[in-house]
Amino acid sequence: MFERFTDSARTVVTGAQEQARELGHTRIGTEHLLLSMLMADNGAAVVLRDAGIDRAAVREAIVRHVGDRSTEPDAVAERDAEDAAALKAIGIDLDAVRAAIEENFGAGSLRLPRPAPRKRGIFGKQYFTTSGHIPFSARNKKVLELSLREAIRLKHKFIAPEHIMLGMLREGEGLATLILSERQVDFDRLRAGLTRSLEARAIS
Numbered sequence: 001m002f003e004r005f006t007d008s009a010r011t012v013v014t015g016a017q018e019q020a021r022e023l024g025h026t027r028i029g030t031e032h033l034l035l036s037m038l039m040a041d042n043g044a045a046v047v048l049r050d051a052g053i054d055r056a057a058v059r060e061a062i063v064r065h066v067g068d069r070s071t072e073p074d075a076v077a078e079r080d081a082e083d084a085a086a087l088k089a090i091g092i093d094l095d096a097v098r099a100a101i102e103e104n105f106g107a108g109s110l111r112l113p114r115p116a117p118r119k120r121g122i123f124g125k126q127y128f129t130t131s132g133h134i135p136f137s138a139r140n141k142k143v144l145e146l147s148l149r150e151a152i153r154l155k156h157k158f159i160a161p162e163h164i165m166l167g168m169l170r171e172g173e174g175l176a177t178l179i180l181s182e183r184q185v186d187f188d189r190l191r192a193g194l195t196r197s198l199e200a201r202a203i204s
Helices: 007-022 028-039 045-048 053-066 073-089 094-105 139-152 161-171 173-180 187-203
Strands: 118-120 125-127
Touching: 007 028, 007 139, 007 161, 028 045, 028 053, 028 139, 028 161, 028 173, 045 161, 045 187, 053 173, 094 187, 161 173, 161 187, 173 187
Parallel strands: none
Antiparallel strands: 118 125
8 A cells, every 4th residue: 555655645654653742752652643634845845835734733732732741841751651561461570671781781770861852843842752653543543544445436546645635524523523623624526626726736
C-alpha cells in the first residue's frame, strides 16, 4: 500500500509522528495527521486553508481536547510505570533486572541524564522529546486504509494527501473531523475541493 504514496503523502504520514512526539502523546491520532498535513505545501493543505483551517487553530484545538503533555515531567515516568507493569505481566521483574545490572556494573549505571527541554516551532514552547517509534491509533490505521479506497474509487494509481484527507472524512469519527466540525467546515464542499485538486493533479 505505501508504495502508492506520493512523496508529499509520505511526508504527511511521517510528520504525524513528529507532531505526536512534540505534544508528548503516546499514540498518533487523526489529529496529528491533520496537523502534519497543514505543515507542508500540498494540495490538501491548500484546500483546508481555503476552508479557513490553519495549523495554529488545529493545534490549539488538539491541546484543548487532549492536552499538551510535552512539558509534563510525570509523562515519562507514567510511561515507564506502564512498561514495567506490562513486563511483570509476562513474568519479567524489572526491579530484579535493574538490581542485577547495578550489582555487576555499579549503582546508578542505568540512570541516563534527562534530556534538556528545547524550543521548537513558531509557538516557542518548551517540550521534552520522546525517542522511538510512536504507534498509530486503530482509527488512524483505518484512515490510511480508506485513503487507498478513495484512490481506487477515483481510479488513481497513487495516494496523495488529498486521498488521506478524503479517507479521514470518510472515517468520520476521529478528533480531526470533530475539530473541523467545530470550525463549521462544510464537509461536502471540502470533499469537492479535494477531488478538484486531485483532478488537476491527474491532468498535469
